[in-house]
Amino acid sequence: MRIYERKECIAMLLAGGRGSRLKSLTEQVAKPAVTFGGKYRIIDFPLTNCVHSGIDTVGVMTQYQPLLLHEYIGKGQHWDLDLLHGGVSILPPHSKPGSTAWYSGTANAVYQNQNFIESFAPEFVLVLAADHVYKMDYKAMLDYHKERNADVTIAVIEVPIKDASRFGVLNTAEDDKVVEFEEKPENPKSNLASMGIYIFNWRVLKKYLYEDEKDPNSSNDFGGDVLPAMLRDGLRLFAYRFDGYWKDVGTEESLWQANMDLLDDLHLGFENWHILSKSEGRPPHFVAPTGSIKNTLITEGCEIYGTVENSILSVGVIVEEGAVVKDSVIMENARICKNAVVNYSILDEDTVVPEGAVAGESLADGGKLNVYSRGVVFDKSIEDEGGNTQ
Amino acid sequence: MIGLCLSDPHPDRASDGCPIRTLSAARFAGRYRLVDFMLSNMVNSKINTIGMILNSHYQSLINHIGMGKDWDLARKTGGVTFFPPYLADERKAVNNELDGPLQRVTEFLADRNDEYVLVADSSVVYNMDYRKAFQAHSKTGADVTAIYTKKKITSGERENTVALVISDEDRVTGMELAPPNAESVNVSLGAFIMHKRHFIQLVAGERNCGMLRFSRVLLAEALNRLDVRAFEFKGYSTHICSVETFFQSNLEILDINNRNALFDFEGRQISTSRKDSLPTKYGKDANIQNSLVADGCQINGTVINSTIFRNVKIEAGAVIKDCVLQDDTVVEKNASLECIITDNSVVVSENRSMKGYSTYPVYIERGRVI
Numbered sequence: 001m002r003i004y005e006r007k008e009c010i011a012m013l014l015a016g017g018r019g020s021r022l023k024s025l026t027e028q029v030a031k032p033a034v035t036f037g038g039k040y041r042i043i044d045f046p047l048t049n050c051v052h053s054g055i056d057t058v059g060v061m062t063q064y065q066p067l068l069l070h071e072y073i074g075k076g077q078h079w080d081l082d083l084l085h086g087g088v089s090i091l092p093p094h095s096k097p098g099s100t101a102w103y104s105g106t107a108n109a110v111y112q113n114q115n116f117i118e119s120f121a122p123e124f125v126l127v128l129a130a131d132h133v134y135k136m137d138y139k140a141m142l143d144y145h146k147e148r149n150a151d152v153t154i155a156v157i158e159v160p161i162k163d164a165s166r167f168g169v170l171n172t173a174e175d176d177k178v179v180e181f182e183e184k185p186e187n188p189k190s191n192l193a194s195m196g197i198y199i200f201n202w203r204v205l206k207k208y209l210y211e212d213e214k215d216p217n218s219s220n221d222f223g224g225d226v227l228p229a230m231l232r233d234g235l236r237l238f239a240y241r242f243d244g245y246w247k248d249v250g251t252e253e254s255l256w257q258a259n260m261d262l263l264d265d266l267h268l269g270f271e272n273w274h275i276l277s278k279s280e281g282r283p284p285h286f287v288a289p290t291g292s293i294k295n296t297l298i299t300e301g302c303e304i305y306g307t308v309e310n311s312i313l314s315v316g317v318i319v320e321e322g323a324v325v326k327d328s329v330i331m332e333n334a335r336i337c338k339n340a341v342v343n344y345s346i347l348d349e350d351t352v353v354p355e356g357a358v359a360g361e362s363l364a365d366g367g368k369l370n371v372y373s374r375g376v377v378f379d380k381s382i383e384d385e386g387g388n389t390q
Numbered sequence: 391m392i393g394l395c396l397s398d399p400h401p402d403r404a405s406d407g408c409p410i411r412t413l414s415a416a417r418f419a420g421r422y423r424l425v426d427f428m429l430s431n432m433v434n435s436k437i438n439t440i441g442m443i444l445n446s447h448y449q450s451l452i453n454h455i456g457m458g459k460d461w462d463l464a465r466k467t468g469g470v471t472f473f474p475p476y477l478a479d480e481r482k483a484v485n486n487e488l489d490g491p492l493q494r495v496t497e498f499l500a501d502r503n504d505e506y507v508l509v510a511d512s513s514v515v516y517n518m519d520y521r522k523a524f525q526a527h528s529k530t531g532a533d534v535t536a537i538y539t540k541k542k543i544t545s546g547e548r549e550n551t552v553a554l555v556i557s558d559e560d561r562v563t564g565m566e567l568a569p570p571n572a573e574s575v576n577v578s579l580g581a582f583i584m585h586k587r588h589f590i591q592l593v594a595g596e597r598n599c600g601m602l603r604f605s606r607v608l609l610a611e612a613l614n615r616l617d618v619r620a621f622e623f624k625g626y627s628t629h630i631c632s633v634e635t636f637f638q639s640n641l642e643i644l645d646i647n648n649r650n651a652l653f654d655f656e657g658r659q660i661s662t663s664r665k666d667s668l669p670t671k672y673g674k675d676a677n678i679q680n681s682l683v684a685d686g687c688q689i690n691g692t693v694i695n696s697t698i699f700r701n702v703k704i705e706a707g708a709v710i711k712d713c714v715l716q717d718d719t720v721v722e723k724n725a726s727l728e729c730i731i732t733d734n735s736v737v738v739s740e741n742r743s744m745k746g747y748s749t750y751p752v753y754i755e756r757g758r759v760i
Contacts, residue, residue, distance in 0.1 A: 038669035039685070077459070078666075178739045278666040281460070284420030284684035284698075286644070293676055297669040300685050302422070303646075312669075389578055 002119065005085040007057050009124040009142055009199070010117065012051050014106050015043060016063030016093075020133060021251045024373035025348055030062065031132035033069040034255070035331045037262050038299040038314050041072060042249060044277040045077045045135070047088070052273055053138035055126065057086030059116050060108045063093055063102060078278040089343065091116060104193045105220030111209040122202050129196030131257050134246040135273050136197070141240045145199045150236040152204070154178065154226065155197035157242050167193035169221045183223045190199035192239055195246060198222060204235065251369050256346055259312045259329045261293055271282050272380065280315045290321050306336065314349075323353075327363040345370045353377045391506045391524060392499065392586070393432040393440040395425070396601040397513055414512035416630060417716055419652070420684035420699050422662045423454050424630055427652070428512040429461045429470075430660040435520035437508060440497060443491055445598060448474060460663045471498065474600065477654030490598025499586045506591050511580025511601040515639065516627035517655040518679035520581070523621045527583045532619035534588060534609065536562055537581040538621035539623045540574045546749075552578040553606050554620050562618040565610040567602075568712045576620070578605060579627060588616065637731055637751040640697045641716040641728040644680055667700050675706045691721065708738075713747065730754060 019031025026034065043060075050058050058081060062069055063291045064080065075081075076088030091113050093102050103109035110117075110127060117125060124145065126138055127164045136155070145153040156170055169188045171180035208226050212218050218225045234354035247258040247266055262268065282301030287293060291304040298304065301316035306323035306348060314332045319325055322339040329346045336342055337355040344367055347358035351372050353359050361367025397414040425442075432440055440463065446449070457463070458470040461506040468734040473491035499507065506527075508520055518537075522620035527535040538554050545711030548568050554576045555564030567733045569575050580601045593599065599608065609618070626648050628639040642648050653660055667686030672678070677692040686701035698704075699716045707724040715721070722740040730748035731758040738744070742760050754760065 039666075263671075266668060266671055274666065276666055279666050280663055281659075281661055283649060283660075284682045285670070286646070286682050287650070287678045287680070289680045291678065293672040293678055295674050296672045298672065298683070299669045 003121045004119065007086060007120040007122050007334040009055055009126055009138075010053050010057040010086070010120050010122045011046075011126040011128055011138070012110050012113065012117070013043070013046055013058055013060045013128045013130050013198075015060050015069060015130040016066075016103050016109060016111060017131070018119065019250055022255065023252065024371060025252070025255070025346070026065070027373060029068045030064045030066060031148070031250070032378065033065075033072055034249070034316050035257060036133060036249065036255070038297045038312050039279065040275060040277045042133065042266070043069070043073070043130050044079075044275055045133050047076075047081065047140060048276045049134075049136050050126075051079050051081065051276065052102060052126075053064075053140075053142075055138060056081065056083055057089075057120055057122075058090045059089050059113055060130075061091045061103065063109075065088075066092060069103070072278055073369055074278070079276045086120065086140055089116060104224075105111050105218075106222045107209060107218075107226045108220035109211055110205075111213055115211070117202065120192065125200050125202045125205055127198045127200065128264050131250055132195065132246060132248055133244075134195075135244060135267070135298075136242060136246075138197075138199075142199055143199070144240050145238070148238045149236065150199075150238040152230060152237045153199045153240050154227070154237065155195040155242050156192040156239045157195055157246050158191050159193045161188060163193045164188035164191050164193060168196075170194060172239050176239045177242070180215065180241055181223070181227050181231055181237075192241075195242060196223075198227075203252060204230075252346060253369055255367055260310070260327075262297060262312065263310065266297075282315060288321070291319075320355075328360065343367065345372060347377070349374050350374050351377060391435075391437050391508055391520075391583070392502055392504045393428075393597040394507050394509045395428055395440065395442045395512045395590070396599070397425075397445070397510055397511060397606055407534055415448075415454055416513070416636060417699060418630065419649075419696055420642060420682050421610050422660065423451075423514060425451060425455065425512040426461075426660055427515045427517065428510050429455070429458075429463070430658070431516070431518050432508070432510070432522060433461050433463065433661070435518075435524075436657045437520065438463065438465065439471075439502065439504065441471050441473055441495055443495060443598075443633075444474040445600060448472075454663055456663070457751060460503075461661050461686060462633065463740045474533070486568075490596070492593050492596050492598060496590050496593070499590060502586075505585055507584060507586045508582070509582045509589060509601075509602065509604065513631060514579050514581075514600075514629045515652065516579065516623065516625060517652050517658055517660065518623050518625065519656070519658065520583070523581075523623075524583055526619075526621045530560070530619050531617075533616040534582055534584040534618040535584075535621050535623050536577050536605075536609075536641055537579045537623055538688075539579055539625070539627050541577055541627070543569070543571065543577060544635070545571070546632055546638060547629055550602070550631035551575070551629065552580070552602070554578050557619045560620045562615065562620050565606055565613070567606050577627075577629070579623060580605060582609070582628075606735075625655060633731065633751060633753050634749065637729075637748075639716060641695065641712065643697065644682055644695065649682075665700065673706065687725060714751075736760070 003282045015032040019026045081087040146280045170192045171190045249255040285302035288305040292307045297312045303318045305321040307320040308325045311328045316333040318335045320338045323336040325342045327344045332349045334347045334351040336353045339356045340353040341358045343360035344363035360370040463469045514667045553566045553569035557563045669685040673690030681696045683698040684700040688703045690706045693705040693710045696713045705723045708721045709726040711728045714731045718735040720737045725738045726743045729751045732754045736757045
């Protein structure tokens with residue numbers, strides 16, 4: 001294996017999942033490519049964190065609906081990751097002599113890319129999920145990992161105990177050494193949730209990946225198989241506590257909430273931790289004399305002729321005269337036509353709400369969140385009457 | 391075809407604190423610089439080798455363009471080449487005397503295989519496919535094709551406007567600086583297509599020249615020996631050549647017809663450098679009407695008929711009317727501004743009030759705290 005440049009630590013980003021709990025939002029794009037906060041996509045967060053943490057080599061493992069994700073990542077230029085040695089590499093499943101296999105699990109995806117990892121001869125491998133919104137210094141976590149002389153370090157965050165059963169939960173000793181790992185336990189014993197961020201000593205990980213592959217009963221998953229196996233063998237696993245903002249955006253509700261959190265605290269723009277992304281380069285947004293905007297984020301390319309409140313508008317959204325948008329997340333290039341109303345909804349890219357139509361239910365009246373996938377949203381009453389929905 | 395950018399130094403009214411940068415780096419429409427239009431027009435017309443002739447105060451222009459990545463101009467063949475003034479003779483350094491770059495440009499042109507050059511002024515804003523003009527150039531067999539547009543000129547533009555005198559068969563027979571006001575003037579867009587041989591002859595002996603000298607003097611004097619034809623551009627254009635025209639152009643862009651004519655004309659996009667600013671956040675007290683707002687702003691006051699550049703902060707109770715506020719301007723609580731241009735990083739403190747007039751906007755220089 002030719003080693004171009006030895007790297008102490010490289011990142012492997014798990015970006016192949018569908019994120020099926022996001023339902024229609026991930027029908028055509030992988031979860032990491034879902035729009036967030038007006039001008040970002042979810043994958044901007046782990047990539048930005050890597051860059052600001054001094055990790056300049058990132059393998060992005062893709063599988064599910066990768067077209068937009070691949071195009072978005074490009075050569076990594078938007079994150080300064082277009083480097084001569086390292087930078088971003090897109091790693092799709094591939095055939096090789098003797099096997100043609102999809103990524104069967106998170107651990108298997110890393111296993112299948114061991115040649116990529118070996119070409120940088122790293123001491124440590126940072127494995128990242130690509131479906132969370134957060135700012136984190138992985139360098140500090142790596143320092144902790146080295147300080148503890150750990151085999152594996154798992155980033156954790158304290159969650160309310162009632163929510164803990166949704167996560168992988170770590171039970172730790174006083175020094176934060178992990179004594180038990182439970183994947184989505186019914187009765188969690190601790191409130192330390194795994195953030196899906198792991199640092200492994202590569203040599204140790206490689207050995208366990210090989211063993212995991214040999215086990216026909218394994219689901220080839222880090223949380224379900226590899227970490228429990230390491231614990232059983234008495235390896236040194238440590239929990240690294242993170243206490244900043246971290247939000248899983250894996251469900252429609254949590255994606256909506258994480259967007260709304262930006263209205264209270266636009267935490268994307270700290271000077272030293274600017275979230276990098278692929279900007280569209282559209283003209284600034286325009287607000288017409290008839291427009292009214294309160295408590296809202298608006299992005300380049302928008303044209304606002306109507307009323308917008310408590311909402312997040314992505315690039316190129318058009319709100320026509322008389323239209324009202326409230327408590328909603330509107331993704332790229334959606335159009336809300338004249339006198340239409342959008343309440344408490346997520347509108348996917350390119351959605352058109354026709355003239356006079358009503359989408360969603362009022363949040364103030366206790367309605368539930370509605371998500372509209374690409375295409376035209378039909379007002380029920382109009383649909384029933386078989387009326388004009390152009 | 392090779393693109394060559396000639397620009398003129400910044401305009402008059404320097405005593406008012408005019409932007410201390412070359413005009414092509416002046417800002418426009420919330421996030422652009424004037425040069426973005428020329429670069430995008432050239433790239434959209436498949437002109438990928440571009441020379442930027444620099445005179446003075448060009449640092450911000452170089453910073454803005456960089457390698458040309460944001461225009462797809464960072465490439466192995468072609469791309470952007472800068473021609474700054476340089477010290478040709480160490481002994482002249484005593485007098486701070488620099489040589490102009492035109493000699494170098496001549497060598498640069500001679501070394502390329504491309505036969506034609508498009509010489510263009512980067513302070514004129516429009517969206518055009520130059521290939522149409524080049525087709526006309528080939529068809530007429532002219533030595534030089536001058537691109538112009540028919541429009542009414544305002545008093546602010548007049549002084550720096552070059553008009554073409556056009557006779558039969560679109561022949562240009564004269565050039566007129568500061569033409570008398572008229573409903574329809576043949577305004578030169580400062581863009582000329584010619585064989586590089588002609589360009590080299592025209593600038594022979596020149597050390598440096600801006601667009602005004604090139605068209606008004608060098609080309610005008612050659613009208614009797616060169617076949618110069620006019621090609622009409624039919625679309626929106628605006629020439630930023632003074633504080634007044636800077637102000638007017640930045641407010642004219644609030645008209646959707648002008649925006650469409652510039653930013654999405656026949657599907658051609660205008661690129662600019664990308665900064666990944668945050669989305670703009672409107673607060674609960676925001677009141678905004680008929681304004682263009684770039685990303686990265688925080689707006690909690692009242693904004694009417696204004697163009698707001700990146701990362702501007704407008705606090706609650708502040709009232710902005712008919713203003714052009716450039717990057718990082720802060721307007722504090724209850725301040726009020728009317729017909730004001732701010733340069734970068736101006737701070738208008740609480741309760742301050744300033745007013746210009748639409749034909750005489752007040753310009754606040756960079757970094758000033760009012």
